[in-house]
Amino acid sequence: MTRLGFDPLLPWPFVAALVALALLAAGLAWWRGLRGWPWRGLAGLAAAAALAGPTLETGVRRGLSDIVLLVEDQSASQSLPGRAEQARAAADAFAERLTARPGTELRRITVGDDPDGTRLGEAITRALAAEPEARVAGTIVVTDGQLHDAPSLPATAPAPVHVLLTGQPSDWDRRLVVEEAPAFGLIGQPVTIRLRVEDQGAVPDEVQGRAVTLRVSIDGAREEVVAIPPGMPLDIPVTPEHPGQNVVAVSIDPPEGEPPQLTDLNDRAAIQIEGVRDRLRVLLVSGEPHPGSRVWRNILKSDTNVDLVHFTILRPPDKMDGVPVDELALIAFPTEALFEERIEDFDLIIFDRYSVRGILPSAYFDNIRRYVENGGALLVSSGSEAASVESLHLSPLGAILPGRPTGLFLDAPFLPQLTGEGRRHPVTAALPGAPDPERTDAPHWGRWLRMGDVIPEPDAEVLMTGDEGRPLLIASRVGEGRVALLTSDQVWLWARGFEGGGPQAELLRRVAHWSMKEPDLEEESLQVQLSGNLGLIVTRRTMEDAVGPVTITQADGATAELTLEPAGEGRFTGRWQAPGPGLYRLAEGELSRVVAVGPSAPREFEQTVATGARLEPLAQATNGTVLPLSEGVPDLRTVSVERQAHGEGIQRPWIAITPREAEAVDGLAIRPLLPPWAWLLLVVGLALVAWLVEAGRVGRRRVRA
Amino acid sequence: MSVRLTRRGLLALAAASLAPAMGRAQDELDPRLSEAAGESALAYVVTGDLEVDEASDLGLAGLTAALWARTTVEPGTPVAVALDEDDLSLLSFLYWPITDSQPLPSPQAYARLNRFLRTGGMILFDTRDGDLAGTGAPGSAQALQRLAAPLDIPPLGPVPADHVLTRAFYLLDDFPGRWQGATVWVEAAQASAEQGAFGPSNDGVSPVVIGGNSWAEAWAEDEFGRPRYVIGSGYDGERQRELALRFGINLVMYALSGNYKSDQVHVPELLERLGREQGEPPPLQVPGLLP
Known part of the structure; x- marks a missing residue:
């Protein structure tokens, strides 16, 4: 765009005075009957215009590319069988299409594991905040929809948010839910743990409603087995027997069924009850x-x-x-x-x-x-x-x-x-x-x-x-x-x-x-203290001269050995770094202890059946949609802003991005309207015309002709 | 320090008392004191006044005999304590008669006395002027103030009617000695009965008992077991002597077993609570699950 501007050589009052003078001179010439009076006036005005310094301003503008966010959930729950490939295939397909599209930039964002679970909401909010709002043309989220920070999700977004859910329609899972567990209990007095077995997703008929075998063991002692129906809350009385950490390990037998349930990881729980002595x-x-x-x-x-x-x-x-x-x-x-x-x-x-x-x-x-x-x-x-x-x-x-x-x-x-x-x-x-x-x-x-x-x-x-x-x-x-x-x-x-x-x-x-x-x-004791991130400090007290290494057994059966160093009379200590959260059994000789490090069932695997429920409001608010990837990767189209950005195509559904046609002003060029010599020529030419007219050379020839 | 070492050289009896710190374990012990420690013997402060000291010795002997005759406490022979020389940490109960002529103990002796009070010892101060009480006569009260000023004595009050001293063994409502009626002072009741001057670690026991009833003279007997000093006349005098002995026995019980008797009030309630709390465990919600 070009614009006329002024860059006066003298302050505006002078220019105005010059204009007035030119008009006055022209008026005087007209009153005196001089035939060249308009030309005289024009010459004066031209001189005033030259002093006002008219300029031409020309802006330099550039069209901006559209930004599309591609958010991939790569948290642990996405590692369930089939999901990782499904997610990667979809993400790669969109990445290919979007990069091939001219004037489109792709931002790939990956969300990993966090101690608090999948922090997808926070990732989306941050990614949107990092991009200029006017250029965001769409957000595509590939996830199982199991995010743990739904309140962090933005209420809306400048462009459609599409959610592509991994998983299969036949996905199902049975999980153990600890509804209520006391953190403390008086030694010798029973406390109540409330549990529930919950089925999610498309539970196969042969599993539906069948009793579940529940196993309970305190401090790694002999298991108690009971059959319970799924969906019913169950109160289990347990009695803390000693001060300190009493670990109650609860598990259900993984159900048989075709297809198998998504994961066995949420079929067990470790509940830690701090034993407190009564008076x-x-x-x-x-x-x-x-x-x-x-x-x-x-x-x-x-x-x-x-x-x-x-x-x-x-x-x-x-x-x-x-x-x-x-x-x-x-x-x-x-x-x-x-x-x-x-x-x-x-x-x-x-x-x-x-x-x-x-x-x-x-x-x-x-x-x-x-x-x-x-x-x-x-x-x-x-x-x-x-x-x-x-x-x-x-x-x-x-x-x-x-x-x-x-x-x-x-x-x-x-x-x-x-x-x-x-x-x-x-x-x-x-x-x-x-x-x-x-x-x-x-x-x-x-x-x-x-x-x-x-x-x-x-x-x-x-x-x-x-x-x-x-x-x-x-x-x-x-x-x-x-x-x-x-x-x-x-x-x-x-x-x-x-x-x-x-x-x-x-x-x-x-x-x-x-x-x-x-x-x-206790003379012979094996004590474990949690220290720092997954660290265990093992102290063995003994009346003997030496102790053997401590065997540490993980939940999956893998074992490690820890050699203890003498630390004063009758004390041996050692430090061990646990490879991950879970239940560990430490044993030396006849002594053993069970210790729960971190959450026993990782938060990622608490719920595993894919759901769009938490992301649905955001998708709807932005004209986006939630589509299962199990029906194939949808097509990509473009629609204009504020239009519905998804629909059913002939072969498969489509989702759309909204090109924003954003521009940026890069610079401003300012040129004088006429060079100084042209102004001189104009003023002189007009003055010359006035003189020629008044001398009769122009007008008289015309009159004569 | 040189003074103390010189004294130690001169006075063999004082040797044990001057071993205040760890690492002096092989010092010679005063056999009288070590015997007193084993047998919970009563002790009195030597004042230098021969009549008073004799009364103290005979008085504590009389009280010791009464304890032997009537209670499970069987103390050894009473011990005369020279405050400047003897180690008090082997003793539990100290009778301190106040005389005008008594010299002030040394600063070391006061340090030992304060530690004695702080670690559970008990001192009975006797101004022996119960007969003059109320007459405003100067004398022993001032001497007591002079002697006791450097001691860490908590705020005092008259013995309350429900104090353990009134029921440590016998039920008493007065604490007569050779005289009667004079007020007896103990540590004033604290906000919490469990908290004495030295905090809960001292079981709320008053470290000092102060009075002027000349108790030793009431307890004293001659070699034939007859009263050494005249108290009142006839039956009333005998009764007063008996009550004085009962006070002595209560006092020794208080010194040795602290506020034991005030606990007794709560015992039935405590036993009741024990039975209640150990009720039946709640029934299991899932039959056959866990023991």
């Missing part, structure tokens, strides 16, 4: 008030997770003072309630300097023994009474105590030492202040002043020793329960800071929790 109920029975009872109370009372039931024998049955009962604050020891009716409710029973004085019938000691053998925990801290005839060891409880008193009670100061076993055992390992046999002059904890002499049972573990290597802390297992024996009542000296004191709270806390089977305090 611990501890029964503390003090045989007499002594400074150590305050230490026990302080430790147990300051633990908010402990319900303490404490009884102290304040007056033995053989002492009477004749004080009337209503002046006494003593209550009867509810032995029947504690040791007969409620004994199974306690997580731990502690006997602290308890002497058998005929308060507890021996039947109750039998109950305690049975309670321990059935999985209970017993802690005995004995003083001088252990060496006497009132010793607990002489009661039926003696059978399960891990040491036999010799009757000797030593009133001599001694320094508690860790044994070799004690340095490895989680109860005593790395206790702060422990004397180091190699550095005797280093600071260490204080002494105790007296202890009883016992002969440890052969299968018991002596963790600490006192005077001349006599056992001080002995731990043992009885049936399914645990017993620990502390042969001195002087642990309170550590609390008092005698000779610097010691870690009495930590020691007693660990002994108590070990006896209650706290997994962190």
Whole structure:
């Protein structure tokens, strides 16, 4: 396009003044009757026009090519059999047609896997935003329609959006849906997991409505099998058995059917339930008030997770003072309630300097023994009474105590030492202040002043020793329960800071929790921590000198071996990088753990039957369409903007792009209308004509002729 | 430090007390104190006033005998403690009679006393002026202030009616000694009963009990088991002596078993709850699935 412009040599008022002057001069000439007056006027105006500097402006414009976006979904769900080829064939066909079309640019965008699934909506939004809106002539999306960020899809687009769906009309899939699973559960209390088996797509008749075999296994233990109908929600009670990660693996048997279902990957799920201990109920029975009872109370009372039931024998049955009962604050020891009716409710029973004085019938000691053998925990801290005839060891409880008193009670100061076993055992390992046999002059904890002499049972573990290597802390297992024996009542000296004191709270806390089977305090344990992206930190605690490699089994049966490095007394650790999310079983010797890394059923495979439901609104809003590729690759046409951009052709349906005929202005050329010499010639010529007319040479000849 | 070392050289008895840090484990122990640790013996502060010290010794001996006769607590022979020299960490209960002439303990002794209070020890301060209470007479109260000022003593209040001291063994509503009626002070009740001055780690037990009823004189007996000091007259005097012993027994129970008795209130409720929570597990929704 060309345009007339002005580039005045002098400011506009001068030009205007010149115009006025020219008109005035012409008017004067007319009044005087000069015949050349129009020519005079024209000459003046021409001079004014020359000063106004008329220019010609010429713009340089260029037609722009159309942009067509081709978005390919290459997420994991597109790798199902047949889909990848189908998608690639369609994309390549369109790419070929579009590049062959003159004035058309192709943008190929690939969407891969993301931890959050297929982020197709975001990809489309970004691709559209990156292109100039006026040039976008169409968007073609090749996908299975299973996107996980539908809210990110744009509401509309400047040109038609066509969705080409992969997959076959006969596609079907059966999947396991976890509707509800608690993240936490109290240990020993059942929690409910709600599951559903869902069929999607064209389910074959032979599978339709048939019962599904569901397998449930907790922490890789033996599977429980149940048959359930598809489509019905099912509540499964599971009981977390230990603190930390309880992995519930649920799977359904892949259904038989022709064609087979799309994928087996969504037929299983791993649910992680964090086992949380309920409040611990501890029964503390003090045989007499002594400074150590305050230490026990302080430790147990300051633990908010402990319900303490404490009884102290304040007056033995053989002492009477004749004080009337209503002046006494003593209550009867509810032995029947504690040791007969409620004994199974306690997580731990502690006997602290308890002497058998005929308060507890021996039947109750039998109950305690049975309670321990059935999985209970017993802690005995004995003083001088252990060496006497009132010793607990002489009661039926003696059978399960891990040491036999010799009757000797030593009133001599001694320094508690860790044994070799004690340095490895989680109860005593790395206790702060422990004397180091190699550095005797280093600071260490204080002494105790007296202890009883016992002969440890052969299968018991002596963790600490006192005077001349006599056992001080002995731990043992009885049936399914645990017993620990502390042969001195002087642990309170550590609390008092005698000779610097010691870690009495930590020691007693660990002994108590070990006896209650706290997994962190197991002698032989295999612990797995998740670290970073798919990393596993494996810690093996052991009382042995060496451990074998850990065998790691993946869900598909492939195995790997991890060699653990020593990391302090009784600890071996190693780090392993999992190749991908899923369930892993780690095993070393008889220990095994199941750990779920990442999502057990990848999000990509939660739903696999192709659907256009999520993309349909966008296609409709832009005059586009959703077509299944199983009916062949549609033709490509062009239509004008705002027209319906799809239709049925004779052989196959067609989709269209809308050429936008966009242009760009590249530059502007400005030329003077006439060169200066032409202006001069014009002005001079007009003046000459006026002179010739007035001289009569032009007009008179004409008149004469 | 040189002062302490010199003292240690001079006074063999003090050796154990001057081993405050780790790494001194092989120091000689004071046999009286190590025996006291084993047998939960009661201890008293030597004031330098021979009459008062004799009363303390006889008084604690009388209380020890009563404990032996009536309770499971069987303490050893009472221990005389020189605050400047003896290690308190082996003791649990300290009787401290206040006299005007008592010299101030050394800063080291106060450090040991504060650690004793903080780690679960208990001190009974006795101003022994219960007979003069209310008369505004100067003396022991000022001496107590002077002696106790450097100690980390929490805010105090009169013993509340429901305090454990009133029901640690005997039911008491007054705490008579040789005198009666004077107010007895313990750590003031905190917002939470579980939280004492030293936080929940001390079981909410008051580290000090302060009064002026001259308890040791009420507990004291001569070698024939007869009262050493006159209390009131006739039956009333006997009754007061009995109640003084009961207070002594309650106090030792409180020192050794802390707030045990205040827990007892909750035991029936706790047992009840145990039974309730361990109810039947919910029935399985799918028969035969999981145990």
